[in-house]
Every structure is written in structure tokens, then in C-alpha cells.
Amino acid sequence: MMIYAIELLDLTQRRDFESFMLDEVFPAIDKGLSRSGRITGLVLLGGSNTDVNTKTYLWLVHGAIGAGTAGSQLDRIRAFGAQVSPMNEFREVGSWFAQKEGESQLRELLG
Secondary structure, three states: OEEEEEEEOOHHHHHHHHHHHHHHHHHHOOOOOEOOEOOOEEEEEEOOOOOOOOOEEEEEEEOOOOOHHHHHHHHHHHHHOEEEEEEEEOOOOOOOOHHHHHHHHHHHHHO
16 A cells, blocks of 8 residues: 655645545546556544644555556646655554454354
């Protein structure tokens, strides 16, 4: 997965930026098969600490090599007034979520 750090220059644009990403950028990305693979997921994480990082976002692009077709949207994001910095490509090594644990325990109980 490719991860981008995005920082808004103006905190007052936060809600508009989130709508822009979810309503315009995400749908505009081709999720079909390409030479770099297929985009299988897009996640936008917003900073949650009100004093430190509310202008900061992480954008996760799953599935393709590099950003795949999502890279074509970087200029649009910059034109919105955000700074975009590629962090690099990462792979998931492992994860744990309480919901998954609960689901497997429920299956065991129900047999």
C-alpha cells in the first residue's frame, strides 16, 4: 500500500477537504486493472488531536504498485490547497481487531 501525508494549509478547509476527497477524488480513481495492479481500497485518516494534527491526514492506497491510478489525483489535491508528501510503500505485516476475535469466538460457540 502507498501512504501519503497530506497537510492542509488552512484549518478552516478541513470539512470541505474531507468532502472533496470522499465525494470527488475517491470516485474519480480508476479501480480497474492496470499495469500497476488494481486499486483495492482507499482510506483517508484524519488527525484527531485538536491542538497538534487536525490539519494532517494520511491517505492509504491499497492494492496497486505505488499509487497506481490514484497518483493521477495528486495535482487535484494540491490544487485544493494541500501539501502532499509520499511516505513510501508499505505492506501489512499483521493486524488484530476485537471484532474479528469476537466473530471467531462466536463461531466456536455456535459450532
